[in-house]
Amino acid sequence: MGLSWDRVRSWREVKSMSWAGRNNAVDFPSHRAGHPVHPVVHPVRAHRRSRIQGDESDELVPQMGAMEATVLILDGEWRIIEGDPDWFDLWARRGYEFELTQGQSFKRYCEWCALWGAPEAVIPLEAMRAIDGGAEHFSRTYKVRQERRKLTVTTFSANGGRFAVFSRLDLTELFKLRRDRLRLEGKLTSALSSLISIRDDERERIARELHDGAAQCLVGIKLGLAHLRLKSGDPEVIATAADVSGMVEQYQADLRILTYMLYPPLLEQLGLRRALQALCATFTARSGIDIRLAAYGTAPHRACVVDAAIYRVVQEALSNVQKHASALRARVRLIERPDSVIVAVVDDGVGLDLSQNEGDAPPLGSGLGIPGMTSRAHELGARVVVHNRAGGRGTIVAASFPRQVW
Ligand SMILES: Nc1ncnc2c1ncn2[C@@H]1O[C@H](COP(=O)(O)OP(=O)(O)OP(=O)(O)O)[C@@H](O)[C@H]1O
Ligand SMILES: [Mg+2]
Incomplete structure (x- = not known):
């Protein structure tokens, strides 16, 4: 489905075109044909859902959906049409003296900055070269000066011209959170593992106690009962001793199962x-x-x-x-x-x-x-x-x- 320019009312929508209308032509109404392609829009920060796929930031996609992207729109000659202030501020914040302004060639600007050793310029340049080489889409997560960013470049055509939307996400905090989460998960797993192993040690100890204490005691009782049956001439005593002996045997069997269940010695x-x-x-x-x-x-x-x-x-x-x-x-x-x-x-x-x-x-x-x-x-x-x-x-x-x- 092509996007209609009539439906595009705000900066937010222009930004979302880079996702919703990827590779789709935007149909400008004919009366706008002679106008410079410069939508009169409000620079509203857009919250929008990312559909980025295929690199290491994939697992962060759900969180990225709630993040702000800063966007820059360029024409087919890489001239700047419109952009979020962040795109312009960033270079100034980094101390590069050359001002980035509307109408300027972003490619030339990046080449110039790259000559001065600006790492920020490397990935945008790579994106522009890829698109000059025929690619319609570019997406890369990268690290620059301890910051993690994701750059996505999408192209679209309108009124016979080509346009590109640069969309940049700052993933630094997300990557930090992910690292912390992985560290905590690791700690939790090892804590659980040692908890289970402490519990197993305790079970083993109880099993040994039962084996060496109660079980030996039962052996003693059985021997005593056997002695009683042998020595006593009273048939009632003999019968009772036999009964009790049977109960002891039953209890021995239960105890054996209990100790075995508590600690299966065969496993080790x-x-x-x-x-x-x-x-x-x-x-x-x-x-x-x-x-x-x-x-x-x-x-x-x-x-x-x-x-x-x-x-x-x-x-x-x-x-x-x-x-x-x-x-x-x-x-x-x-x-x-x-x-x-x-x-x-x-x-x-x-x-x-x-x-x-x-x-x-x-x-x-x-x-x-x-x-x-x-x-x-x-x-x-x-x-x-x-x-x-x-x-x-x-x-x-x-x-x-x-x-x-x-
Ligand atoms: N292999 C099985 N075939 C048929 N029913 C089963 C089977 N395994 C479990 N059940 C059913 O599932 C129920 C729950 O099993 P569970 O092991 O939790 O308890 P239980 O065996 O009844 O008691 P416990 O394990 O505490 O001695 C059983 O009561 C039984 O109805
Ligand atoms: Mg059961």
């Missing part, structure tokens, strides 16, 4: 893959479900908190398969890539009961398993999804841990 001894294999074998033996691990890729070096989190995700997912799925088979897939590690547990069971839910989300319940694995993974910047299999029976739990958390 065997590494993630073999620990997962052992976990699958344990669940198969316990539940009768055919559970197997398939691992792909080569294991890159990463922090053990990530391995522990992956292990926990699989552990909880398999425990859910055992408790809720009525499945015959389950598969654990581990895909290790240089930039991420993905783990998925798929079963062929009854699937999630979504009757109370909107969408394919895990059932809301009082369970801690899925919320626990999700928050643990989130702490490490990972995403967890739990949903029903699309093309068949069963459930999928998948988590993807990105490299930046290692």
